[in-house]
Amino acid sequence: MPTGTAIRDVREQLFAAAERVLLRDGPSALTSRAVTTEAGCAKGVLHRHFTDFDAFLAELVRDRIGRLDGQAAALHASAGTGTVAGNLTVVLADLFTSVAVAIVGLIIYRDGLRARLREDTPTGVPLLTDATAMIASYLASERDLGRIVPDADTGALAPALVGAGHLLYADRTSAPPEPEAVQKVVATVINPVLQPPAPR
CATH class of the missing domain: 1.10.10.60 (Homeodomain-like)
Structure with missing residues (x-):
């Protein structure tokens, strides 16, 4: 070099x-x-x-978490447009690229890396925790816009979506799930809190 x-x-x-x-x-x-x-x-x-290899890996993870900013902006901009389930299906597919899934596996695998990242994310799994916050913020926006019922618990819905999404994409040796499978999971979580359409 x-x-x-x-x-x-x-x-x-x-x-x-x-x-x-x-x-x-x-x-x-x-x-x-x-x-x-x-x-x-x-x-x-x-x-x-980098001071050592775990410091390098921590910066790699932080760099990839920083890339969520663009996804968060796009998701926030989608509030009030399309369908809530459609928007969430798109963001889960964008979120759980093969690299993101592999990085989550890396965080779980390496104790030293997890310890470094605790400085930024005291609880939960980095990247997944950040994704959960992004989706909770989006759901709160949709609730404010009246597309989700007022008493919807966005703090519970967001981790349910991220956890279910991660399980769908977690097998890095297989093809990613079909969009229909992701849509089904999203609908199962979201449909109960969607505001019913106004009567005509």
């Missing part, structure tokens, strides 16, 4: 390499040597930018 390369480029190269190893070989294969070999650079490059 040429000297003078911007640190952001190095970070992104290493993060992308880590994701490839994680997707291909699983969390047990993710080592600093595997990442630098995949990235095509010397092992010392990683340790020049």
Whole structure:
């Protein structure tokens, strides 16, 4: 890797390499040597930018959590449009890409990484906890718009949706679920709290 390369480029190269190893070989294969070999650079490059491997993995997870901001903005903008179930089906499919599912598995697999991330997320599983907050905020907006009943418990609905969604997508060796399967799960959770249509 040429000297003078911007640190952001190095970070992104290493993060992308880590994701490839994680997707291909699983969390047990993710080592600093595997990442630098995949990235095509010397092992010392990683340790020049991160204090240790768990610090690198923590930054990888934080970077991927930061990408939820765009999804959250799009979901918030969808409030009041389309259908609530349709909007949630789309966001769950966007949320549970193969990389996100693999990262959740990595967090669960590595105790040292989980301990680092506790600084940011004291409870729950990072990424899933952030996704739950995003969906709860969206549901609250839909409730304010009158599309969900006023007494709907968004704090209970959001983790039910995220948990069910994660179970649908969790098998990284199989094809992702069909949209109809995701729609069915979303409808099961959401339909009881949807505001009935106004009589004509």
